[in-house]
Structure formats: structure tokens, C-alpha cells
Amino acid sequence: MVKICCIGAGYVGGPTMAVIAFKCPSIEVAVVDISVPRITAWNSDKLPIYEPGLDEVVKKCRGKNLFFCNELEKHVAVADIVFVSVNTPTKSSGLGAGKAADLTYWESAARMIADVSKSSKIVVEKSTVPVKTAEAIEKILTHNSKGIEFQVLSNPEFLAEGTAITDLVNPDRVLIGGREETPGGLKAIQTLKDVYAHWVPQERIICTNLWSAELSKLAANAFLAQRISSVNSISALCEATGANVYQVSSAVGKDSRIGSKFLDASVGFGGSCFQKDILNLVYICECNGLPEVANYWKQVIKINDYQKSRFVSRLVSSMFNTVSGKKIGILGFSFKKDTGDTRETPATDVCRGLLSDKAQLIIYDPQVPEAQMIKDLSTPKFDWDQPGSTIHIAEDVVKQSVKVVHDAYEATKDAHAIWLGDLVVMGTKRAFEEDLQEFIKHPKHLDYGNKAASVAETKLPLETVQLVGIAGENGISVPDMVVKELEVNAPLPLVTGMDTS
Numbered sequence: 001m002v003k004i005c006c007i008g009a010g011y012v013g014g015p016t017m018a019v020i021a022f023k024c025p026s027i028e029v030a031v032v033d034i035s036v037p038r039i040t041a042w043n044s045d046k047l048p049i050y051e052p053g054l055d056e057v058v059k060k061c062r063g064k065n066l067f068f069c070n071e072l073e074k075h076v077a078v079a080d081i082v083f084v085s086v087n088t089p090t091k092s093s094g095l096g097a098g099k100a101a102d103l104t105y106w107e108s109a110a111r112m113i114a115d116v117s118k119s120s121k122i123v124v125e126k127s128t129v130p131v132k133t134a135e136a137i138e139k140i141l142t143h144n145s146k147g148i149e150f151q152v153l154s155n156p157e158f159l160a161e162g163t164a165i166t167d168l169v170n171p172d173r174v175l176i177g178g179r180e181e182t183p184g185g186l187k188a189i190q191t192l193k194d195v196y197a198h199w200v201p202q203e204r205i206i207c208t209n210l211w212s213a214e215l216s217k218l219a220a221n222a223f224l225a226q227r228i229s230s231v232n233s234i235s236a237l238c239e240a241t242g243a244n245v246y247q248v249s250s251a252v253g254k255d256s257r258i259g260s261k262f263l264d265a266s267v268g269f270g271g272s273c274f275q276k277d278i279l280n281l282v283y284i285c286e287c288n289g290l291p292e293v294a295n296y297w298k299q300v301i302k303i304n305d306y307q308k309s310r311f312v313s314r315l316v317s318s319m320f321n322t323v324s325g326k327k328i329g330i331l332g333f334s335f336k337k338d339t340g341d342t343r344e345t346p347a348t349d350v351c352r353g354l355l356s357d358k359a360q361l362i363i364y365d366p367q368v369p370e371a372q373m374i375k376d377l378s379t380p381k382f383d384w385d386q387p388g389s390t391i392h393i394a395e396d397v398v399k400q401s402v403k404v405v406h407d408a409y410e411a412t413k414d415a416h417a418i419w420l421g422d423l424v425v426m427g428t429k430r431a432f433e434e435d436l437q438e439f440i441k442h443p444k445h446l447d448y449g450n451k452a453a454s455v456a457e458t459k460l461p462l463e464t465v466q467l468v469g470i471a472g473e474n475g476i477s478v479p480d481m482v483v484k485e486l487e488v489n490a491p492l493p494l495v496t497g498m499d500t501s
């Protein structure tokens, strides 16, 4: 029986290993982590992360060929393949602060593998790492290797949170980079290919050299984020000229060479990966003496920051230039629907902007615990472009000005404004859009029509509201028609992150 061990039981390690175990009953998969609460949660009924379909997959395999535990060394020692899926955040101090990837966790995992291994192993980079990391990892592993052979492969993960299980079960491609020039490298590539071949068609498993695989992941994320910043930059121009960004993006996206995905104007992208990976790419370009290329990619992040602050300015200016003491209901706090992940969520920037102007916030997001929201809003925000400078709202101010509620109705009651972010359990985008249309027809009684018990029978008392802000990750893009009807029929001024004219 092939034995796999994965170091890091996070958003990537957990779901990826669960799907490998599910699709390969003949493989034993152990997922290990230094965090005791995380492993305890993976072994409980309430998993540490929310992903549609994850519960079912874990329940089918856990205790059979899928195990979660804190005994790192024991499982690494006996594994044939060791995936490393630890976090690689942006460095906040030292050389490259604000941009470079912090490889501390990766290095300590690699050193532990070298220390405890007694047999040859394939070590797989699952984390997103700077190009050429495999070279450094090889050095760590072979130094003091006691004659053991290590093959390092790069197998970046392309899943998107919120759709992780479907992405893993039906991936566009699986990328495996290795030392193609050596027999040992080729054998290792084939071994990992055989694992994926249990369910992924051969033509979707792409084998490359190590550096191409490492760089492809950074490049893919940079391209995706670039599309969002591109359309968001156009949304600003639309507002200045009277063009309508929905019409423009829809016309642009109809071109088959461009395509329609990732072209929804929004308040900006979020999540743990886009900003971090682009900044990592920027840093690699700078280190390779390519400042023009670095500046090109930096602009994608700058537009994203600009879009968020532009949205706050529009909200404030449309509320007579002051939100001081006004109640703003916020529906949705995580960075997109179907996840509870708040890393880099645009909601923190928008909320911080409103809190600086002394607004009272009432937030509802059924997937995000209150403590997490308070922590996110009171943690100093590190400025990537000016390392050392931070934006900080004191925890007592956050606690005084933010109320976290447990249903959408409460969040909107007596609110002066409502911000509709991407709601986690609001069902599909379509259902939400239909709900909005329902509200337009029957303004006093809006049922969210959602299956989730927590928001069933929700009524939005919009007649008491002065303003509705609509935004989304990339996002709830409210169709033109709904926006128009709201403008015409709702007795409220309407502001959105994009053009509504």
C-alpha cells in the first residue's frame, strides 16, 4: 500500500488529501499539522473549514484510509510520498518585507523530513512557493541525508475556495514538475502521476520541469487577478463617462478570445492567495533585475486597493458626506460565498474605512465567528507598499462600533445603509438575484428563499433604509436590470462599487 503523508491540514491540505483518499482506496493518507485545535476539529463533526461537499468526503474516508493527527514525525518517517502544504504568507519584516514569501514554515517542514526519514521519499511542493524553491529544498534534504534519496516535485494546487471539492474531483489540469532530466526524477513524476490517474484523465495531467511548474502557479493567479483589476479600472472610467460597466464587461467578455469569466466588476478581489502571490512574483522580478515587469504586476494590486477605497468614498459621499453614528448593515464578511475564510477579504478594508468615519456596523455572516471578525478588524493592516506603516483601529473602538448578528434581518433593521457582500449561505447567485427582484415587487416582505435555516423567513425592512450599497468579490454582480429597477422603484439612493448610471 502506497503511504502518503501531508504536512499542513489547512484549506489546501485538508480537502486535497480527503479527495485523494476518497478516489484512491488503496492509498493510506495521513494529514499532519502542528496545530492541535485544527487536527481536533478535523476529527470532529465540525470541520475546521467550510467547503460544500467536504463533510461527505471526509466522513466516507476518515478512519479508513484518511487520518488526521499531530504526530508529524511518525507519519513522515513511514511515508513514500510527503506533500508539504504549509502556509507561505508574505514576509512582514526583514529582506523583501511586504512582498517576498515567508518560507519559514516550509524550511522547518523540510528539515524535519530530512531528520526523521529512514527510507527514500518523494517530497511534493503543494504550497505556492517562489520559483526555484525546489532547489533550496533539495539542498536542505540532501544535506545530512544519510544516503537516502529524495526527489522533489512541484505539484501546485489550483483549487478555488468555495468550490474546492468540485475543482479537485474535476480539475482543469494537474501540473507535476520534476527533474525530467534524470531517471530518478522521471520515476518520481510517474509515481505521482499514477496517484492522480485514479480519477484524472491522462491528458489533463501535465508534466513539466520543476521551475515551469512553480512559476505556472504564480502566473495563473497573477493573470486571474489582473482580469479583475482590469475590469475594475474600467468601472472607474465608466463612472466618469456615463458608460455602464455591466454592458462594457458583457460586450468585452463575448469575444471568444477574451471570454466572460473573472470579468465581474466588484469592490475588489480578496482571499489569501491573489495579493500574496502577485507580490511574490513582483519580488522575484525585482530580484532578477526586472523592475519594469515588477511594476507592471504591482499595478494589479494598486488598482485593487484603489477600488476598495473608492467604494468607501462613494458610500460616504452618497450619505451626505458623513456616516458618523449611522448604522450600516453588512451582509457577508468572508472574501466570497461558500467559505468562512476572511483572509484579505475586501470587507475588512471597507469596514475599516467606514469605522474611521465613525459608522456603526452591524455584520451578518453565518460562516464567520464573531471573534474572527473582531480580530480581523482590530489587527493592524500592514501596508505592502510602505513596509513599516500600518492602519490600525483599536480593539475597543471596534468592539464599541461593531455588532455581529445572527440573522440577516437583524443586520438590516433600522439600518441607514446596507452593504450586500457575497453572502455565504445565500444559495446561488441566481437565487439571490431573484430575491432582490422579489423585494422590488413586494418591498415590505423579502424572503431570502434560502434553504439554510438561519436565514429563512428573512425580511429586509428596506423602507427604513436610506441607501443600498451593492458589491461583491468578483462578486455578487447584480444584473443591470435589478440595479435599474432598484434605482427606479426603491425610494433610496443607490450606490455600488461600480457604475449604475
Ligand code: NAD
Pocket (backbone or CB within 6 Å): 007, 008, 009, 010, 011, 012, 013, 032, 033, 034, 035, 038, 072, 085, 086, 087, 088, 105, 106, 108, 109, 126, 127, 128, 129, 157, 158, 159, 160, 161, 272, 273
Ligand atoms: P493554511 O494556513 O490554511 O494551512 C497551513 C497549515 O500548515 C496550518 O494548519 C498550519 O498549522 C500548518 N503548518 C505550518 N507549519 C507547519 C509545520 N512546520 N508542520 C506542520 N504543520 C504546519 O494555508 P492554506 O490556505 O491551506 O495554504 C497552504 C498553501 O497552499 C499556501 O502556500 C497557499 O498559497 C497555497 N494555496 C492556497 C490555496 C487556497 O485557496 N487557500 C489555493 C492554492 C494554493
